[in-house]
Amino acid sequence: MALINLPKTYEPREIQEKWSKKWAEANYFHAKVEKDKEPFCIVIPPPNVTGFLHLGHALDNALQDILIRWKRMQGYNVTWIPGTDHAGIATQVKVEERLAKEGLSRYDLGYEGFLERVWAWKDEYETRITTQLKRLGASCDWPRQRFTMDEGCSKAVREVFVSLYEKGLIYQDDYIINWCPRCRTALSDIEVEHQDTAGKLYHVKYPFKGKDGYLVVATTRPETMLGDTAVAVHPDDDRYKDLIGQEVILPIMERAIPVIADDYVDPQFGTGAVKITPAHDPNDFLMGVRHNLPTIDVIGEDGKMTSKAGKYGGYDRYQCRRDLVSELEEEGYLLKVEEHQHAVGHCQRCDDVVEPLVSRQWFVKMKPLAEPALQVVRDGRIQFVPERFSKIYINWLENVHDWCISRQLWWGHRIPVWYCEDCGYKNVSRVDPTECQECGSERLKQDPDVLDTWFSSALWPFSTLGWPEKTPELEHFYPTSVLVTGYDIIFFWVARMVFMSMEFMKEIPFKYVFIHGLIRDSEGRKMSKSLGNAVDPLEMVEEYGADALRLTLVTGNAPGNDMRFYREKVEGNRNFANKIWNASRFVLMNLGDLQPNVAGTDIANLDLTQVDKWILSRYNSSVKEVTELLGQFEIGEAVRVLYDFIWSEFCDWYIELVKPRLQGEDDRIVAQTVLIYVLEGILKLLHPFMPFITEEIWQYLPGEGETLALAKWPEFCEELEDRSAEKNMVILMETITAIRVLRAEMNLPPSKKINIILYSDNESEELLKAGEDYIRRLARVEMLTIADGGAEKPEKAISAIAAGIEVYLPLEGLVDFDKEIARLKEELKVVEKETARFEKKLSNKGFLTKAPAEIVQGEREKLSANNEKRIKLVERLAILQR
RNA sequence: GGGGAAGUAGCUCAGCUGGUUAGAGCGCUACGUUGACAUCGUAGAGGUCAGGAGUUCGAAUCUCCUCUUUCCCA
Numbered sequence: 001m002a003l004i005n006l007p008k009t010y011e012p013r014e015i016q017e018k019w020s021k022k023w024a025e026a027n028y029f030h031a032k033v034e035k036d037k038e039p040f041c042i043v044i045p046p047p048n049v050t051g052f053l054h055l056g057h058a059l060d061n062a063l064q065d066i067l068i069r070w071k072r073m074q075g076y077n078v079t080w081i082p083g084t085d086h087a088g089i090a091t092q093v094k095v096e097e098r099l100a101k102e103g104l105s106r107y108d109l110g111y112e113g114f115l116e117r118v119w120a121w122k123d124e125y126e127t128r129i130t131t132q133l134k135r136l137g138a139s140c141d142w143p144r145q146r147f148t149m150d151e152g153c154s155k156a157v158r159e160v161f162v163s164l165y166e167k168g169l170i171y172q173d174d175y176i177i178n179w180c181p182r183c184r185t186a187l188s189d190i191e192v193e194h195q196d197t198a199g200k201l202y203h204v205k206y207p208f209k210g211k212d213g214y215l216v217v218a219t220t221r222p223e224t225m226l227g228d229t230a231v232a233v234h235p236d237d238d239r240y241k242d243l244i245g246q247e248v249i250l251p252i253m254e255r256a257i258p259v260i261a262d263d264y265v266d267p268q269f270g271t272g273a274v275k276i277t278p279a280h281d282p283n284d285f286l287m288g289v290r291h292n293l294p295t296i297d298v299i300g301e302d303g304k305m306t307s308k309a310g311k312y313g314g315y316d317r318y319q320c321r322r323d324l325v326s327e328l329e330e331e332g333y334l335l336k337v338e339e340h341q342h343a344v345g346h347c348q349r350c351d352d353v354v355e356p357l358v359s360r361q362w363f364v365k366m367k368p369l370a371e372p373a374l375q376v377v378r379d380g381r382i383q384f385v386p387e388r389f390s391k392i393y394i395n396w397l398e399n400v401h402d403w404c405i406s407r408q409l410w411w412g413h414r415i416p417v418w419y420c421e422d423c424g425y426k427n428v429s430r431v432d433p434t435e436c437q438e439c440g441s442e443r444l445k446q447d448p449d450v451l452d453t454w455f456s457s458a459l460w461p462f463s464t465l466g467w468p469e470k471t472p473e474l475e476h477f478y479p480t481s482v483l484v485t486g487y488d489i490i491f492f493w494v495a496r497m498v499f500m501s502m503e504f505m506k507e508i509p510f511k512y513v514f515i516h517g518l519i520r521d522s523e524g525r526k527m528s529k530s531l532g533n534a535v536d537p538l539e540m541v542e543e544y545g546a547d548a549l550r551l552t553l554v555t556g557n558a559p560g561n562d563m564r565f566y567r568e569k570v571e572g573n574r575n576f577a578n579k580i581w582n583a584s585r586f587v588l589m590n591l592g593d594l595q596p597n598v599a600g601t602d603i604a605n606l607d608l609t610q611v612d613k614w615i616l617s618r619y620n621s622s623v624k625e626v627t628e629l630l631g632q633f634e635i636g637e638a639v640r641v642l643y644d645f646i647w648s649e650f651c652d653w654y655i656e657l658v659k660p661r662l663q664g665e666d667d668r669i670v671a672q673t674v675l676i677y678v679l680e681g682i683l684k685l686l687h688p689f690m691p692f693i694t695e696e697i698w699q700y701l702p703g704e705g706e707t708l709a710l711a712k713w714p715e716f717c718e719e720l721e722d723r724s725a726e727k728n729m730v731i732l733m734e735t736i737t738a739i740r741v742l743r744a745e746m747n748l749p750p751s752k753k754i755n756i757i758l759y760s761d762n763e764s765e766e767l768l769k770a771g772e773d774y775i776r777r778l779a780r781v782e783m784l785t786i787a788d789g790g791a792e793k794p795e796k797a798i799s800a801i802a803a804g805i806e807v808y809l810p811l812e813g814l815v816d817f818d819k820e821i822a823r824l825k826e827e828l829k830v831v832e833k834e835t836a837r838f839e840k841k842l843s844n845k846g847f848l849t850k851a852p853a854e855i856v857q858g859e860r861e862k863l864s865a866n867n868e869k870r871i872k873l874v875e876r877l878a879i880l881q882r
Numbered sequence: 883g884g885g886g887a888a889g890u891a892g893c894u895c896a897g898c899u900g901g902u903u904a905g906a907g908c909g910c911u912a913c914g915u916u917g918a919c920a921u922c923g924u925a926g927a928g929g930u931c932a933g934g935a936g937u938u939c940g941a942a943u944c945u946c947c948u949c950u951u952u953c954c955c956a
Contacts, residue, residue, distance in 0.1 A: 010921080194956085343956085388886070392954075395885070399955085487954085517887095522894085524952085556895055556907075561887075562953085564894065572907055575921045586918030632898080640896070640906075655918075737925090743913095744925040750914060780916080834903065841901095846939030855901050855940095862903085 005588045006700055010581035012545025012574070016692040020134045028709050029072075029080070029139040033476045037077035041477035042068060043461050044080065044140065045485045045493070046148060048087035049125040050094050053132045054527065055519040055565060056486065058537040059553040061138050063516060063635060064484045066554065069139055069688035070630050071481075073713035079477060080139065081464045083146035084126050088412040088453035089183060089191075089349050095121050095411070111410055118411045122147075132538060137546050137691045139709065144473075146464045148456040149413065156463035157413045157456050158430055160504060165428045169365045170405075172417075172426070176278075176285035177359050177404050178345060181303030182352035185408040186361050188452060189401060190491050192354050194343040201270060201340035202325065205333045206231060209247040209256050215240070216335055218270025220342050221280075222328065223321040225250065226309045227298035228257055230276040232287060235261035237272050251333040252324065253310055260291050279358050299355055317355070362406040362415060362449070370397045373499035382498065382508050385633045386560045389487060389515045396491050397499075405452045412450030419445050458496035461509040478505065482512040487560065490515070514633050517562035519553070524564055540570055547690035548573040554689065555636045555643075576643060577693050580686070583651050584697045587675045590662045591702070603677050604719040607667060610732075610770065612674045613725035615654040618645060619678045620720040626685050627716070639689055646682055653733065654678070657774050676701065681714050731764055731803040732771045738802035739779035742809045745823070746798065753782035757797075759789045759806040768805070798823070799876055801869045821880050828873045835870055838863035 023029065042064050047057055064080060072078040095118050096106055106114040126147065133140060146153060164170040178187040202222045205214040217231055228250050233240035240259070247256045264287060265274055278288030279297040288295060298309040305320050307313040312320045328334040345354040374397050376382045377390050384390040406415060418427040418436075425438035435442050459467070461483075465474040479501075485494065494513055501509035520526060521533040528534060540549045551573040557563040603616065622645045629638035654675075661671040680701055687694040687708050698708040705711055739756055748754060756779070758768055768775070768786050776784050789806070793799075797810040798820050841847055841859055848856060 006918095008918095010919090392886070395955075491955095518953095558896075561895095566894065566908085568908060569894080571921080575919095578921045579919065582919035582922085584918085589918070629898095634898075636896075637898080644906085651919085652923085656923095740924060741926090747913075750916070750924075777916090830903090837903085841940080844939055847901095848939080850939050851901070858901080866903095 006581065006585045006697065008585075010578045010693070012547065012577065012692065013542065015696045016135065016137070016541070016546050019692050019695050020137065023139065023707070023709065024134060024142065026707070027143070028707055030141050030143050031077055031079040033472045034077045035476060037075070039477045039481070040068070040071040040076035040078045041480040042080045042482055042484065043464050043480055044082045045483075045489070046083045046085040046146075046457065046460065047129050048090055049084050049122045049129070050087050050090045051125065053129055053136075053537060055535055055537050055553070056527075057132075058136055058549065059516060059519055059563075060484060060486065061133060061136060062550040062553050063514065065136075065138050065550075065691070066635055066688040067482060067484070067514075067630070067633075069691060069709065070713065072139070072709065073684065073687065073711060075712070077476070079141040079144065079473075081144045081146065082130070082133065082138070082140035082142060083148070083460075083464060084122075084129055085457055086122065086147065086149040086412065086453060088407060088409055088450060089185065089187075090453075091118060091121065092409050092411040093183065093349050106410065114410055122149075135538060135541055135546060137550065139691070144464070148453070148460070152466065152469075153456055153459070153463045154413060156459045156467055157451065158416050159468045160459060160500065161416055161451070161455075162428055162430050163504070164364065169368065170362060171365065172360065172362050174358055174360050175363070175404075176280075176282050176356050177361055178354045179301060179357045179359065180347040180350065180352055180354055181301065182350045183347060183409070184301060186359060186404050186406060187347065187354065188404050188454075191348045192345040193348050194345055196341055197344040199340050199342050199344070201338040202328075203271065203335040203337070204251065204275075204328060205335055206248040206250065206257075206275075208243075209249050215243065215248050215259070215273050216271045217273045217275045219275055220340060221321070222324055223305070223309075223312075223317055224277040224280045224298065225275055226253055226305070226312060226320075226324075227277045227279045227296040228253075228255075228275045229278060229288065229293040229296060230257050230291065231259050231273055232262045232265050232276050233259060233273050234265040234267045235263065237265075237267045240273060251328060251331065260287075260293075262287055262290065280356055282356055285356075285358065295358055297358060299357060301357070301359075303352075303355060361404050362417075364403040364405055366400045366402050369499040369503055370400050372502040373397055373495060376498065376502065376508050382510065383512050385512055385514045386558075389490060389513070389560065392487070393490055393495055397495055400495075403452075405455050406447075406449040407452055408448075409450050412453060413456060415447040415449050415451060417447040419447065421445055454492050454496055457493055458500040459504075461497055461501060462505055467504070479508050480510045482514050483510040484514045484516070486518060487515050488518065512633070515560050517557070517560055520562050520564050522564055522566050524562075527565075535565060535567075540567075544570045544574040545577060545692070547577050547693050551576070551639060551689055555639045557636060559633060559636070576647065577690065579647060579651060580682075580690075580693060581697070583646075583655060584679060584683075584700070586655060587679050588700055591672055591676065603673065604717075606670050606673060608670060608674070609661075609667070610725050610728050610767070611654065611657050611774070612670065613722045614729040615650065615678055616674065616720045617722040617726055618649050619681055620717055623681065623685065623714045624716040627713070630688075635689075642682070642685055642689075646686075650678060650682065653729075656778055660773055660777060683708060684711055684714050687711075728767050731767060731805065732774060734802040735768070735771075735805050735807065736775055736778045738800040738805075738807045739775070739781065739809070742798055742800055742807065743779070746809070746811065750780050753780065755783040755785075755810060756781045757785040757787055757794070757808040757810065759787050759791060759793065759808070761789050761804070764803075764805060793876075793879070795879065801872050804865065804868060806872055817880055821877065824873055824877050824880070828870065828877065831866055831870045831873060835863065835866045838866060 044064065045060060047053060068078055068080045099105060109117060161170060178192045180187055199220050201218050201220055203216050203218050204222065205216055207214045215231060219225065231248055243259045244261045246259050248259060250257050264283060276284045276287055276293065278285045278293050278295045280299055296308055298306055299317055300306045303317050305312045305315045305317065312324065325334065347354055374394060377393055416429060418433050420427065420436035420439060420441050421443040422441035423436060423439040425436050427433045427437050427444060433444060436444060461480050462474060462478060465471060465478050467474055497509045501507060518526065525531060525533060537549060548570050552570045556569065622641055625641045626638045658671045658675060661667060683694040683698045695708045743754065760768055765786060772784055775781060794808060794810045796812055797808045800807045838859055842863060
């Protein structure tokens with residue numbers, strides 16, 4: 001077969017299009033359950049069907065794909081389960097926004113009509129997301145794709161809800177919750193984002209009842225005073241001790257309320273007396289429970305004041321605040337107003353200011369569930385990478401409050417509770433009931449609310465594998481191997497998956513939680529639509545290629561840390577891809593008619609040169625390092641090792657060194673075989689990171705196999721390790737570099753041929769003789785002489801010392817002796833400084849006795865090498881200065 | 883108020899369990915089209931590893947303190 005070489009230029013676009021299509025068609029990434037093989041399973045953090053994927057998704061999925069492709073090549077039974085999240089509130093907000101553009105609200109369409117629109121939206125975005133993932137190279141097990149509201153996931157949700165209800169772990173209660181007046185729904189604690197806001201602290205007089213004088217309370221939210229049912233002070237606060245048990249008159253409302261004592265009050269804050277509004281503040285609510293205070297709700301679900309707010313009924317909450325403050329001022333109740341910084345809760349989805357209010361909602365009792373979830377992280381059965389994130393997880397679970405799971409939305413899993421309109425019984429059922437389990441009435445009404453979107457995501461690791469059915473997938477692939485996600489959803493998702501798994505599977509959901517950071521813009525800001533600084537991953541894919549983008553996202557920063565995104569970084573990695581492309585092109589173009597059966601060749605037994613042995617040894621240790629680093633989730637370091645090996649060693653040195661041999665006949669085949677062997681290994685090692693370019697090139701290589709994605713991952717091979725070849729090559733490379741430095745020093749362009757004399761001891765003489773051609777070629781030397789170290793040295797020359805070899809560049813009439821002396825003196829200074837350092841270290845008794853022998857030996861060698869160099873420099877200077 | 887992270891070359895960042903002559907990419911300087919690659923090559927300049935104290939034979943790395951920047955939680 002005549003070999004076809006790669007196209008002259010690297011065109012990522014064509015390659016990625018071709019391969020994402022081919023891979024999908026061939027269904028390479030679908031894994032059947034193979035019981036005799038070790039499983040490796042990742043469930044994708046399901047992207048929300050709210051929009052397009054952003055760079056954060058690209059990072060998350062690149063990391064997963066790297067692990068997945070690596071393990072697949074290692075021969076594991078690998079499945080990466082893709083899917084999307086219905087993202088209840090977020091999606092509903094999006095669809096409502098779209099409707100608003102048509103001048104419609106969800107009420108105009110009605111419940112059924114609105115849901116139809118949301119399902120259509122879901123289909124549209126699910127398709128887009130899937131397409132995007134494929135274009136990024138994600139090797140998902142597509143036939144197993146899931147959706148949090150598909151039939152199976154819905155069944156899992158139903159089972160979990162009913163089961164928790166039966167165990168008493170789900171309950172309904174009137175409780176203070178976070179309410180978003182814009183979305184008109186309850187939110188869980190973590191869906192509220194606290195933002196520091198410049199506010200005011202109002203000092204208001206509350207007159208004593210039945211006597212002169214007043215108490216001053218400080219509040220940031222005066223409008224809630226309309227619902228005050230007490231004033232609280234600290235029991236030990238001497239200022240107020242006498243007032244406890246007495247009453248004050250609530251201004252405007254003219255209502256008498258008691259002064260109570262509670263430890264919760266901070267005597268240092270404000271005046272030390274706080275107004276208590278149990279209906280509109282979480283802490284006040286708890287205090288109200290402790291002291292049996294009435295609850296007066298003055299703010300409604302629409303964010304407006306209720307009729308209980310007296311004359312302010314119907315006012316918007318902010319309007320009420322303004323008007324109320326002026327009234328207080330006019331009436332002389334307002335003592336003073338201070339500037340005050342405080343945290344204000346905002347809705348995570350729509351950014352409206354959240355209103356704490358009392359409402360009847362469904363909750364998950366957290367304490368009993370949290371305990372096992374804490375245990376598995378504390379005892380290391382689940383490991384966070386990096387480890388520090390386990391603290392965040394533990395701290396949250398230790399202080400977790402009950403989870404409000406009901407949402408007043410239309411889009412989501414309906415709560416499986418039917419209220420009997422006759423006896424009021426709550427029918428909580430796995431199958432839709434037709435009659436009341438209590439009284440038999442058929443007049444049943446399902447709870448109108450839906451569940452928090454995270455309720456279904458919490459089941460994702462097992463619901464996607466078929467639970468509650470006992471599927472072979474569940475049995476084989478569960479627990480999953482690793483979860484890859486950002487630190488921003490440790491509470492929302494990771495913790496919840498763990499406790500749900502512990503409760504329902506009696507098993508951890510995954511062994512490792514691999515946490516990554518956020519992608520920020522070049523100024524370190526979060527990327528967001530409103531800032532207009534978001535980068536579209538597909539735009540980068542178009543411009544630089546998916547491989548370059550993937551590499552950019554996973555390198556150059558430590559695990560768990562945020563990363564700034566620069567287009568220049570992607571460009572740099574595109575250049576790296578181009579380098580690989582051209583190096584491969586070179587190898588292929590020099591293959592000629594050779595069809596080496598690399599797989600069947602025992603490479604170590606070929607008649608290898610030192611250079612071959614060196615590159616094989618270096619390649620071999622790269623295999624080892626990359627594999628180890630991947631095992632430690634050190635993706636960035638693994639890439640760095642590969643990048644350096646490929647560019648600096650394989651391309652810059654090996655290819656250059658091997659060139660002459662490819663022209664000759666003697667050992668041409670050996671050189672070709674080594675080239676192709678190392679190249680193929682490189683492509684394999686690089687494939688998880690850069691799947692498209694490696695697959696494309698690999699197809700041009702001789703050998704068997706349909707796809708690189710299913711090729712065997714390289715293994716470390718003892719036989720290829722060759723320390724002495726590595727050492728020899730260092731000498732050779734340093735010699736070549738030394739000549740190049742002299743050339744540059746004298747401003748001699750490469751076109752100018754030069755003569756070089758190398759003086760060496762017997763040991764390296766042989767090595768230099770063997771490497772004569774290399775030196776001549778790579779340093780562009782016309783006439784190369786290798787002489788004994790003791791031989792007479794030319795006077796009119798400039799010199800350098802590299803790896804114990806004296807390099808002389810004779811320059812008849814061109815040498816400026818003063819300049820050369822100065823140059824050598826400068827070098828001598830550096831060497832002397834080094835020598836002194838080593839000497840000092842080695843004369844330190846503590847060092848000699850306490851440091852490991854290896855280290856001491858290393859320092860000794862460094863000292864003697866330095867000394868040798870120093871002596872030669874001194875000698876040379878003596879001659880020049882004679 | 884509690885907790886985390888970060889401070890290393892002009893910029894962006896690596897540097898794992900303490901032993902390197904402290905690295906990379908970009909940028910910068912000089913030279914260069916040598917038949918894989920100018921999306922490139924060769925050589926180079928550039929760092930008191932935020933500051934202080936301590937532990938140690940030895941600290942960018944461990945401990946404590948200070949300063950600065952960030953993020954999360956209350």
